[in-house]
Amino acid sequence: xxxxxxxxxxxxxxxxxxxxxxxxxxxxxxxxxxxxxxxxxxxxxxxxxxxxxxxxxxxxxxxxxxxxxxxxxxxxxxxxxxxxxxxxxxxxxxxxxxxxxxxxxxxxxxxxxxxxxxxxxxxxxxxxxxxxxxxxxxxxxxxxxxxxxxxxxxxxxxxxxxxxxxxxxxxxxxxxxxxxxxxxxxxxxxxxxxxxxxxxxxxxxxxxxxxxxxxxxxxxxxxxxxxxxxxxxxxxxxxxxxxxxxxxxxxxxxxxxxxxxxxxxxxxxxxxxxxxxxxxxxxxxxxxxxxxxxxxxxxxxxxxxxxxxxxxxxxxxxxxxxxxxxxxxxxxxxxxxxxxxxxxxxxxxxxxxxxxxxxxxxxxxxxxxxxxxxxxxxxxx
Numbered sequence: 001x002x003x004x005x006x007x008x009x010x011x012x013x014x015x016x017x018x019x020x021x022x023x024x025x026x027x028x029x030x031x032x033x034x035x036x037x038x039x040x041x042x043x044x045x046x047x048x049x050x051x052x053x054x055x056x057x058x059x060x061x062x063x064x065x066x067x068x069x070x071x072x073x074x075x076x077x078x079x080x081x082x083x084x085x086x087x088x089x090x091x092x093x094x095x096x097x098x099x100x101x102x103x104x105x106x107x108x109x110x111x112x113x114x115x116x117x118x119x120x121x122x123x124x125x126x127x128x129x130x131x132x133x134x135x136x137x138x139x140x141x142x143x144x145x146x147x148x149x150x151x152x153x154x155x156x157x158x159x160x161x162x163x164x165x166x167x168x169x170x171x172x173x174x175x176x177x178x179x180x181x182x183x184x185x186x187x188x189x190x191x192x193x194x195x196x197x198x199x200x201x202x203x204x205x206x207x208x209x210x211x212x213x214x215x216x217x218x219x220x221x222x223x224x225x226x227x228x229x230x231x232x233x234x235x236x237x238x239x240x241x242x243x244x245x246x247x248x249x250x251x252x253x254x255x256x257x258x259x260x261x262x263x264x265x266x267x268x269x270x271x272x273x274x275x276x277x278x279x280x281x282x283x284x285x286x287x288x289x290x291x292x293x294x295x296x297x298x299x300x301x302x303x304x305x306x307x308x309x310x311x312x313x314x315x316x317x318x319x320x321x322x323x324x325x326x327x328x329x330x331x332x333x334x335x336x337x338x339x340x341x342x343x344x345x346x347x348x349x350x351x352x353x354x355x356x357x358x359x360x361x362x363x364x365x366x367x368x369x370x371x372x373x374x375x376x377x378x379x380x381x
Contacts, residue, residue: 013357020354025102026186028348033100040092081377084370091362098355103348105183115337116161116179117255120235123148123191124260124287126168126226130194130212131202133289134320139211141193144259144287147319148188151257151285154329156181159337163238164188167231168195169223177242182348192218228264228305232256232271239278253336254280257328261287262303272312282314283331285324 027033129141136143164174164187174191178184193216201209235256256275262284275282284306306316315331317324 009357010361013354013361017354017358020351021104024104025351026105028101028103028182030100033096036099037096040096077377081373084366084373087362087366088370091359091366094355094359094362098352098359101350102352102355103350105348114159114179115339116159117332117335117337118161118177119255119257119332119335120163120165120239121148121188122165122167122171122228122231122235122256122258122260123188124168124226124228124258125166125192125195125218126263127194127196127200127224128226128261128263129287130196130199130210130217131289132211133287137211139193140261140287140289141212141216143319144261144285145188145191145193147285147287147325148259149185151325151328152181152185152188154325155332158333160184160332164191165231165235166191166195167226167228168220169225169227169230171231171234173234173238192216194218195220195223197221197224226264227266228258228260229266229268229271232268232275236271236274236278239280253338254278255332255335256280256282257285257332258282258309259285259287260305261289262305264305267304267308269308272308272314276312281335282309282312283328284309284314284316285328286316286318288318288320 123144125141129144130139132138133140133143159179160181161177161179162184163177164184166172166174172195174187178187193212195218197220199210199212199217199219239254272282286303286306302316309316315327317328317331319325
C-alpha cells in the first residue's frame with residue numbers, strides 16, 4: 001500500500017468514526033469485551049511487576065559509570081520513544097470496543113403483514129422500587145429488571161408488538177409499539193430503575209444506604225408518588241388511538257403487563273374495568289418484597305391491587321416463585337395473534353468495523369515505529 005493511499009484510508013476511517021453518534025451506540029456483547037479487558041489489564045500489571053521487582057539479567061549496580069545528563073534522552077526523544085507504546089495501547093482499547101459488538105439502530109420502509117400479540121409493558125419506577133428486596137442487598141427495581149429481561153428472552157422470535165411505559169407519579173412512554181426483539185430488549189435494559197424527586201433511604205434502614213446505581217436514577221421534580229391510575233388512563237387512550245390507526249377489531253385480546261411491588265397509592269378499579277371492556281387483560285409480575293421469616297399471616301395476604309386485577313380476569317406472577325415467569329409466558333402466549341401491517345422495520349446496523357479499522361491502522365503505525373524507536377533510542381544491555 002502506498003503511503004498516500006494509507007493516509008487517505010486513515011483519514012476516511014477516522015472521519016467515519018468521528019461522525020458516529022456515540023450516545024446512540026448500543027453494545028451487543030459487553031461481557032466478552034469485559035473479560036478480555038480484565039485479561040489485558042492483568043497481563044499489563046504482571047509485566048509492570050516483573051519490570052519493577054525482578055532484576056534485569058545484565059544489570060549490575062556496581063558496573064559502568066554514571067551517565068551525564070546531557071548524554072541522556074531528552075524530553076523530545078522520550079516522547080518520540082514512547083509514542084508507539086501509547087499508539088499500541090490505544091489500538092488495544094479500540095479493538096476491545098470493537099469486540100463488544102457496537103451497533104446503531106435504524107429503520108427501513110417495508111410493506112407486509114406480521115402475526116403478532118399486542119402488549120404494553122408498564123414498569124413501576126417509584127421510590128419504593130429503590131428499596132431493598134427482602135434482605136438481598138439489591139433493590140426491588142434491579143430484581144424487577146432481571147425478571148423482565150428474562151421474560152423478554154423467553155418471548156424472543158414470538159413477534160410480540162410491544163410498547164414500554166414507566167410510571168411513578170406520572171406515566172412516561174419510552175417508545176411506540178415495536179416488533180423488533182433486539183431493540184426492545186435494549187430499551188428495557190437501559191431504562192431507569194427509579195424516577196423520583198429525591199432518592200430517600202428506606203424506612204428503618206441506614207440513611208446513607210442506597211441500593212440503586214446513580215446512572216439508573218432519574219431525578220424529576222414532579223415525582224414523589226405511585227399513581228397507577230394516571231398511568232392506566234394514559235394507556236387506555238393510547239390503545240384507543242392505536243386501534244383507530246391499525247383498524248377496528250385488529251387489536252382484540254391485547255394485554256398489559258405491569259411490573260410492580262404493588263405498593264400503589266390508589267386501586268385503579270375504573271381503569272381496569274375500562275381495559276377489560278376493550279378486551280385488554282392485565283397481568284402483574286409481582287415484586288414480592290415481604291420477608292417470609294418476619295411476616296405475619298395478615299401481612300402475607302395478597303395486595304389489593306392484585307386482587308382487583310384478578311377480579312377483572314387478569315393474574316399475577318410472583319418473582320419469588322421459580323415457575324412464575326414461565327406461567328406469565330404461557331398466559332401471554334394464549335392471547336390470540338392479530339395481523340398487523342408493517343410500514344417500518346427496525347434494523348441493527350453493526351459498526352464494529354469502524355473501530356476495528358482504526359485499531360488496525362494504529363497497529364500498522366505503532367509496531368514498525370516502535371521497532372524503529374527501539375533501534376534508535378533503546379537501551380542496549
